[in-house]
Amino acid sequence: MGGDPAPRGDFAVLTDADLAAFREILGDDNVRTDARSLDACNEDWMRKYRGNAGVLLLPARTSQVSAILRHCNARGLAVVPQGGNTGLVGGGVPVHDEIVLGMRRMNAVLSVDPVAGTVVCEAGCVLEDLEHALNARGMTAPLDLGAKGRCQIGGNVSTNAGGLRLVRHGSLHGSVLGLEVVTADGTVLDLLRTLRKDNTGYDLKQLFIGAEGTLGVVTKVAMLSPRKPTGVDVAICAVGSFADAVAALRDARTKLGDCLQAFEFFDRASLELVLSTLRGARDPLPKTKAPFYVVTETAVLGKGWATHRVARRRVRAWVGSLRKRGVAIDGVVGEDAKHASALWNLRERISVALKHAGAVYKYDVSLPTERMYDLVVETRNRLAAAASASTSASTSFDASKVSVLGYGHLGDGNLHLNVSSPDGYHPGLEAILEPFVYQWTAEQRGSISAEHGVGAMKPRELAHSKDEASIEAMRRVKEVFDPRGILNPYKVLPPPSTQHRSKL
Amino acid sequence: MGGDPAPRGDFAVLTDADLAAFREILGDDNVRTDARSLDACNEDWMRKYRGNAGVLLLPARTSQVSAILRHCNARGLAVVPQGGNTGLVGGGVPVHDEIVLGMRRMNAVLSVDPVAGTVVCEAGCVLEDLEHALNARGMTAPLDLGAKGRCQIGGNVSTNAGGLRLVRHGSLHGSVLGLEVVTADGTVLDLLRTLRKDNTGYDLKQLFIGAEGTLGVVTKVAMLSPRKPTGVDVAICAVGSFADAVAALRDARTKLGDCLQAFEFFDRASLELVLSTLRGARDPLPKTKAPFYVVTETAVLGKGWATHRVARRRVRAWVGSLRKRGVAIDGVVGEDAKHASALWNLRERISVALKHAGAVYKYDVSLPTERMYDLVVETRNRLAAAASASTSASTSFDASKVSVLGYGHLGDGNLHLNVSSPDGYHPGLEAILEPFVYQWTAEQRGSISAEHGVGAMKPRELAHSKDEASIEAMRRVKEVFDPRGILNPYKVLPPPSTQHRSKL
Structure with a gap:
């Protein structure tokens, strides 16, 4: 799972004065410090990643998101934006004591234009709710996910979710027409156009699609909305x-x-x-x-x-x-x-069945179509070798109980390799899988994260998919939008010290 | 046409030592200083924009592009990358004495994958040649333009060309899968993947799509290639x-x-x-x-x-x-x-007929579909008012000879407003059109450049489509990839001094 968690960064610690400032911005009800609220936002749905946030903030307007970030940036407090918390790589939960910015109250569908085939909504809008609103106008969302009943559109955009209908509608880099984004210091970038064509300068909104909240907080989304099939x-x-x-x-x-x-x-x-x-x-x-x-x-x-x-x-x-x-x-x-x-x-x-069956190591890779299943076969071979070796007690887990499943989006070259371990997560098993899975994928010039993102799981493995110059350019882009590094730290970008370690 | 040309920046002047260095990199034949070569690359095809470059460089490999840029960056020499020179906003020709980097020798189709539906080619590949290569495999390019016989794919990507089939295939932000780009200091960014899905960090390639060569020189392009219709x-x-x-x-x-x-x-x-x-x-x-x-x-x-x-x-x-x-x-x-x-x-x-008819003021705007043609009507009204006023000799050109045409991509909300002036370009006529066209478009939250780009024509008008915070973010992104500002200066970004002038 990507090794030990990164050490806590040099961020400020939440004080009563901070809480008072947040209450001033949001009202008492929307600054949550009760155990139930914190439990729910500190852990991901797979119970694989767990942080220790001391407060959950629930803004209802962009101006409130801006005021919160202005405060946090000035104080040096780290923040993790959270949507439906359905991610698979720990991108939406705190690693240490980051402040959680929950987007669920910003859930309005703002406008639907059936002639132009566009929709504008707030980031906390649940995908299924959006789908229903669009269906009523003979339209449909350009993406569909298993988690649609809970995931939010801002999270979908921030993960660049692929999902089940990418073959037809293509990636969100094509479907998203505009975004409103708040950057680290509270600046609101109004990139919220509904135009199909707009070539006026750099397409900055693209940077926030798939940035997993590390460059800014997506507050509103405009996107193409195709006609609903008959x-x-x-x-x-x-x-x-x-x-x-x-x-x-x-x-x-x-x-x-x-x-x-x-x-x-x-x-x-x-x-x-x-x-x-x-x-x-x-x-x-x-x-x-x-x-x-x-x-x-x-x-x-x-x-x-x-x-x-x-x-x-x-x-x-x-x-x-x-x-x-x-x-x-x-x-x-x-x-x-x-x-x-x-x-x-x-x-x-x-994936639901897998969750019922116990712990799962989930890998989400892009590979050349013809070679896609070879990774499943190779992984089974490695486990079988470990199983026979384990008779000599060289490994400390029962490899024969582990099963390796392959499924996914064949039309997109996207394999979901899942290793199911009824006995729970195990370092010995992980050592068989990683870095093997990433290295094998890199050898095929594939991607070590096709649609799930990098999150807290894969920053140290990024060099398997991106060269050093590109990672350095990413760091400098991060500095443009979040110079103090308060937005979703420990995610996406590798810690500087590991960059050389993981060079190919 | 966007006012007077920007004053020459503080760049170095080409010397014999520079030419010798270029000859070392490219060989004598590919460092052109003859009048014919320079004439062809100093002027755009509409004869509207003219620069004064002293050398045309013709690299054949990415390593040569890298070596040229490394030299130019170290020396502080400005560079303009040039594709087929079919642009409409002066983005591909020098404004002053920039070095022209002609991409036409890098014109290979590198690989075609009919199963995955992808193609990889060099940036100087002519769109029509690419189309023929794809047709032979039952495939087609995801874009089609009137200029296809001459425009190059690197230029198409750098302009984010829309064209005639965007309704079907969507924008290049969705169709381009990977790029190889050389940034100002000669760094080669290998973002050349053919994967449909790749969520490993920021999607940097998106920044170069539509950046008109101001952030880096696109040297290779990987894109989706749909099946050719039957x-x-x-x-x-x-x-x-x-x-x-x-x-x-x-x-x-x-x-x-x-x-x-x-x-x-x-x-x-x-x-x-x-x-x-x-x-x-x-x-x-x-x-x-x-x-x-x-x-x-x-x-x-x-x-x-x-x-x-x-x-x-x-x-x-x-x-x-x-x-x-x-x-x-x-x-x-x-x-x-x-x-x-x-x-x-x-x-x-x-557009060919328009060229035969004389000088043309061309505007390329995105507008809400229903209101699109109102701009044509309003423009005609302004001219009619000027024509009746001109009987009292208050204007110095014959407005009755000017005709206003409206056509374009209705399905994309993209209007081409063309004002044809058989008597040639005229400041009095331009004053009627600008900034009116941009202001009217901004009032509808449209885009002042739907598919043609910003180039040398519209940097001063950028604030009609983007807010100040976004333009400032663009400047800082420019600094990441081109800190000395040598890449295609005077284009896309407004000169700092005009930023406040054109604030909305």
């Missing part, structure tokens, strides 16, 4: 090898073309886990015990039942042709919305 | 008002859905100019003299004639329904590729 189809195909899964992807790009909204995959181990862990989950193709499954989601925009009927016929014909040509062993297309949702849940709920 | 249809509809053009857009988004690749418009004045100026141009709907025309381009990806036949039927049905409901007065769908191309040319060649 018909959606989900299909699952069983394939005999990973190469066939890639062949199916290539074929889907050609035959399903623009309709393709998501192209996902999971391996047999992932399916078995879901089937054995989650109530109501059923094998989609019970006659086949295939090693891999690919999931396609297609969507059509045209109006009228006829159009969707044509589209579904096309998906069925595609699945049929995969079987006929032997690319797929078997396949099923959702008969209706309920069936489609049951199929889709098999993929979407793998 | 069938394309073009339709032109005549509409009775701008409101009907917007209604047609709304309808196209619903009915043509994903197929929609471009949604353009032009007014009657634009059509008349094309018909009277360009040989072979014909009125697409000769029975109708409509005030506005909308052009749609639709594309399908599915294989086989049947799919395209279905798609064309859908476009025809859509045009028919617009006429039936009175949204359109008349309409025509291209019968075959030749006819489609003739229709499309009417829109694409407006």
Whole structure:
């Protein structure tokens, strides 16, 4: 998990005078120091990262965020902005005693423009609430995540969340049209335009997309909002090898073309886990015990039942042709919305099943499509070697109980490698996985964080994906927006001392 | 045209020793000081901007770009990177005696990956050459411009070119996956990944997209390359008002859905100019003299004639329904590729027709869709007022000869306002147009440069689109990558002294 936590920086310690200043800005109710509030914001949902903040601040307006940061910057108090706290790399919880800036009260949808296809909302807006507001206007959000019921749009932007429909709508670097951001000294940057095109100088907003709150606090978001599809189809195909899964992807790009909204995959181990862990989950193709499954989601925009009927016929014909040509062993297309949702849940709920099964080491990497699954195989090999070695008591954990799962966004080249350890987290197991996973990924010129971000988990590993000159440039960009380093310290950037250590 | 040129900065003057150093790096042939080479690189294609460079350098490798910049930075010599020199705001030509860094020898397509849908090429690659290379693999570039036969991909990235198919493929901030960039002191930033997802720290490459060479020289580009459509249809509809053009857009988004690749418009004045100026141009709907025309381009990806036949039927049905409901007065769908191309040319060649007609004041603004054409009307009103005033000899040019044209990318909210002056550029005319156009645009929270960039034309007007805090942040970002300010000076950022003048 990236080694020991970074030592506490040279920040001020929270005083009663600070609390009084915050109460002045926010009112008493929105300066929380009670144990329940602090417990909830000090720990991430996986219970993997835990900090020790002494106060949770709940601003309702940008001017309050600005006043809080002005105070903290002047005093040298460190701050961590927090959205829905659904991140996977510890980016949204304190490491030491940083002040937590909770964004949940800033949750308004400010404007929706169906002609232009744009929406403006506050950063604390929950993704699912935004989706409902957009659906009511025949529109949809340009991203969809398993955590949509809790994650907030400001957090999505700050993590540059990818999610399930990136194949169709692309990355947030393309979908976000404007941001309002408060930088460390309380300066409000008004970059909140809803224009599809704006080439007036440097596109500063891009820097805050994926900066995980280390350059500024995102307070408002303007983004493209595509039309809501009039018909959606989900299909699952069983394939005999990973190469066939890639062949199916290539074929889907050609035959399903623009309709393709998501192209996902999971391996047999992932399916078995879901089937054995989650109530109501059923094998989609019970006659086949295939090693891999690919999931396609297609969507059509045209109006009228006829159009969707044509589209579904096309998906069925595609699945049929995969079987006929032997690319797929078997396949099923959702008969209706309920069936489609049951199929889709098999993929979407793998991470929930994993959480039920115990501790999980989660890796989120981008790799060249064809080589993606090799990392899963190599990881299994390393564990198997450890398991046989452990008979001679050279390791202190039972490697045979550990399972390695591979699933993810095949259409985006994004693998989620998950190592499930029913006995809990274990340094010996971690030593087998790291830095191996990062080094292997770096060798393929992949990314050690495809969509989860860097957070507190991977700063020391950043050099596996970025060269020294780029990391140095990042440091200098950080100095532009947060010269005292109060914003989300210990995250994203490696501590200066480890930079050389982790050089490739 | 943005007022007087900025005074020469405190840069060194080119010496024989510098030329000798450049010859050492590049060889004699690639250090050009002959009149013909210098003439071609000192002036933009519109003959509107002219500099006085004493040398044109033609590197063939990134290491040479790095060595040149290292030398120039150490000596304090200013440099302007130049691509195809097709820009419209003077961003690619010298203002004074900057050294011109011509990228045309770095024109290789380095790799194409049809499975991942990605391409990597050198910055000097001509867009049309890239398109041909991609077409051979069943792929297409994610942007298309009228200047494609000459513009270079590095210039496209540096301008953040929008172009004709942004409706379908989105902005380059989403399509560019990686860049190799050389910053002012010769540092090579290797941000050249082909991954669709990479959340490892700040997305620095985004800063160079649209920075017009003021932060670094783009040397290599990796980008998404979508599949080439299997069938394309073009339709032109005549509409009775701008409101009907917007209604047609709304309808196209619903009915043509994903197929929609471009949604353009032009007014009657634009059509008349094309018909009277360009040989072979014909009125697409000769029975109708409509005030506005909308052009749609639709594309399908599915294989086989049947799919395209279905798609064309859908476009025809859509045009028919617009006429039936009175949204359109008349309409025509291209019968075959030749006819489609003739229709499309009417829109694409407006700027060529304008060039034939004399001097042109070109404005490229983003505005809320519904209000877009109001700017054309307001501009005409101002000119009409000036024309009637000119009978009393209060102005010194003949306003009645000036024509105001409106056309552009309706689907992107991007208006090209063009003021054609057969008698040449004239300060009195410019005074009517500026700062009016910028102020009016700022009042609508539009952008004073939608896709052309800022260049030498609009730095003093930047405050119409960006607040003071954002401009100050841009200056500090510039200092990170180019502390001595040698890269493309006098462009993009306003001179410090004018910042307060142009505050809104």
